[in-house]
Structures are given as structure tokens and as C-alpha cells.
Amino acid sequence: xxxxxxxxxxxxxxxxxxxxIPPVDIYETxxxxxxxxxxxxxxxxxxxxxxNNNELEINGTLHEADTAGENLTYREFTLxxxxxxxxxxxxxxxxxxxxxxxxGVLTVTLPKREExxxxxxxxxxx
Amino acid sequence: xxxxxxxxxxxxxxxNMVERFFDETATTRRRVELPYINIYEKDDNIIIRAIAxxxxxxxxxxxxxxxxxxxxxxxxxxxxxxPYLRKEREFGSYKKSIKLPxxxxxxxxxxxxxxxxxxxxxxxxxxxxPRKITIK
Numbered sequence: 001x002x003x004x005x006x007x008x009x010x011x012x013x014x015x016x017x018x019x020x021i022p023p024v025d026i027y028e029t030x031x032x033x034x035x036x037x038x039x040x041x042x043x044x045x046x047x048x049x050x051x052n053n054n055e056l057e058i059n060g061t062l063h064e065a066d067t068a069g070e071n072l073t074y075r076e077f078t079l080x081x082x083x084x085x086x087x088x089x090x091x092x093x094x095x096x097x098x099x100x101x102x103x104g105v106l107t108v109t110l111p112k113r114e115e116x117x118x119x120x121x122x123x124x125x126x
Numbered sequence: 127x128x129x130x131x132x133x134x135x136x137x138x139x140x141x142n143m144v145e146r147f148f149d150e151t152a153t154t155r156r157r158v159e160l161p162y163i164n165i166y167e168k169d170d171n172i173i174i175r176a177i178a179x180x181x182x183x184x185x186x187x188x189x190x191x192x193x194x195x196x197x198x199x200x201x202x203x204x205x206x207x208x209p210y211l212r213k214e215r216e217f218g219s220y221k222k223s224i225k226l227p228x229x230x231x232x233x234x235x236x237x238x239x240x241x242x243x244x245x246x247x248x249x250x251x252x253x254x255x256p257r258k259i260t261i262k
Contacts, residue, residue: 023214027206036204038179038215040242066243070166077162077177104179104242105204 019080022060022106030118033092033110039082040104041066047106049099056086056097058106091116160220161199161244170250172226179242180204186244188237193226195246229254 024037039047042060050057060082067080088110096111166173178186180201187198203217226248234249 023216024212025205025210025215026212027208027210029206029208033211034206036215038242040177040179043241071168071173072164073167074163074165076158077164103181103239 020082021084022058022082024084031112033112035086035108035110037084037106037108038104039101039106041079042082042101042104042106044101047099047101049097049108051088051094051097054088054090056088056108056110058082058084058086058108060106159222160216160218161197161222163197163222163224165224167227170255172230172248172250174224174244174246174248176222176244176246177242178239178244181239181242181244183239186237186239188235188246190230190232190235193229194223195226195248196221196223197244197246199244 022037022039024035026033026035028034037058039060041062043063046061046063048057048059048061050059062079062081067078069075091112093111093113097108099106099108101107161176161178163174163176166175174195174197176197176199178199178201181199182202185200185202187196189196189198198219198221200219201217229251230248231251236247238245
């Protein structure tokens with residue numbers, strides 16, 4: 001399960017830095033690339049997706065209460081802010097990128113440009 | 127295929143296997159069952175938080191027996207029938223039992239899933255709360 005959020009570095013745990021790399025699934029269809037990532041604890045307002053120089057960056061910030069260890073008696077997981085970057089090819093139509101967050105699962109849809117979509121080649125008969 | 131057999135190759139492979147076995151066990155591998163939970167205690171309440179991204183509330187089963195709480199959940203795969211470039215997320219069924227430090231009121235259990243985190247709030251039962259005894 002997603003639970004397996006890889007810990008990037010322990011050093012920044014106390015600061016408001018990014019230290020979790022969320023696990024991701026990426027698949028390709030004829031018209032788009034779909035990216036799904038598990039970011040438990042993050043609400044819609046706290047997700048930031050930026051696209052810059054072919055780099056897609058996903059940032060998820062957690063609420064103070066989720067990271068605080070107040071009254072904690074037993075710990076198996078530590079949550080902190082999420083960050084992950086992806087290098088995206090020129091084939092993507094940047095304006096068409098959409099994202100949805102449901103139950104801690106973020107889905108980003110990256111549509112392909114018209115010229116990158118598969119084309120059927122007609123065979124002419126003589 | 128076109129190389130000659132070297133006994134030392136096999137020996138090195140064996141040595142690597144043994145080394146890897148010791149490297150990967152004990153300290154480096156966390157033996158914690160899923161779902162991962164955190165327990166918070168405040169006054170007469172116990173709050174259990176479990177990581178459950180993509181889990182619908184209908185796929186969670188909670189059972190309270192005496193002072194043992196069992197969390198059972200199923201995370202459905204959302205795989206598409208398409209070629210995958212990357213597959214890192216985990217799916218499946220998980221079960222975990224938690225022994226509570228005291229007897230809780232079975233009528234006052236509250237549970238909710240928000241943003242992929244399951245929160246269960248339990249309250250101490252009246253019968254186990256400290257009581258003042260008056261001397262006649």
C-alpha cells in the first residue's frame with residue numbers, strides 16, 4: 001500500500017521542508033499520460049503542481065496537526081511534506097494538464113500534443 | 127556459452143548471496159504490518175490514525191472485542207489495462223489488531239476517513255474511570 005512512502009531524509013523533519021517522496025504509477029494511453037500518486041494527509045488546497053522547463057513538480061503540504069507528535073504514544077509512521085519532480089517530454093500539451101485529488105490519491109492527466117498521438121497510415125492501392 | 131567454467135565464479139556468487147542476506151535483515155528491514163498506525167492518548171480518549179490512501183469507507187471493517195480493536199481494510203487496485211511506465215504503489219487487503227490500554231465504550235467509537243487517513247476515536251468506559259468513594 002501507499003503507506004510505503006519513502007523517506008527522503010530525516011534531517012529536515014523538524015523544519016517545514018519536503019522529505020517524503022510519494023510512490024507513483026504512470027501509464028500511457030493513445031491520447032495521454034496518467035500519473036497517480038499516493039499522498040495521504042494532504043487536502044486539495046495544499047497541493048501545488050507546477051510545470052516549468054519540461055519539469056513537472058508536485059508539492060504537498062501537510063497540516064500542522066498531522067506532523068505534530070503531541071500526545072503520541074505509539075508511532076509507526078511519520079508524515080511530512082511531499083515533493084517529487086518528473087521530467088516531461090515535449091510531447092505534452094501543457095495547457096491541457098488536469099489534476100484531481102480523491103482520498104489522498106492525486107491523479108494528474110497529461111494530454112499528448114496532436115502531432116504526438118498515434119496515427120493510422122492508410123495503404124493506398126495501386 | 128563460449129566461456130569456460132570457473133569454479134570461483136560460483137563461489138563469489140555464493141558469497142554475495144550470504145552478504146546480501148545479512149545486509150538486508152534485522153536493522154534495515156522494518157517488520158511492521160500494514161496499515162501503519164499512530165496512537166495518540168489524551169485524557170480519556172485514544173485516537174488511532176492509520177494510513178489508508180485510496181481506501182473507501184465501505185472497504186474498512188472495524189471490530190471491537192473486549193479491549194482489542196481490529197482494523198481490516200481492502201485497497202482496490204486502480205490499474206488501467208495499459209502499458210505502465212512506473213508502478214510503485216501498493217494494493218491489497220490488510221488487517222491489524224491493536225490491544226487497547228483500557229476498556230473503551232463500544233457505543234462511543236467514532237471513525238472517519240479524510241484525505242486518505244483513517245481516524246478512530248475511542249473513549250474510556252465509565253466503569254473503568256476512577257471513582258471517588260465516600261466514607262460513611
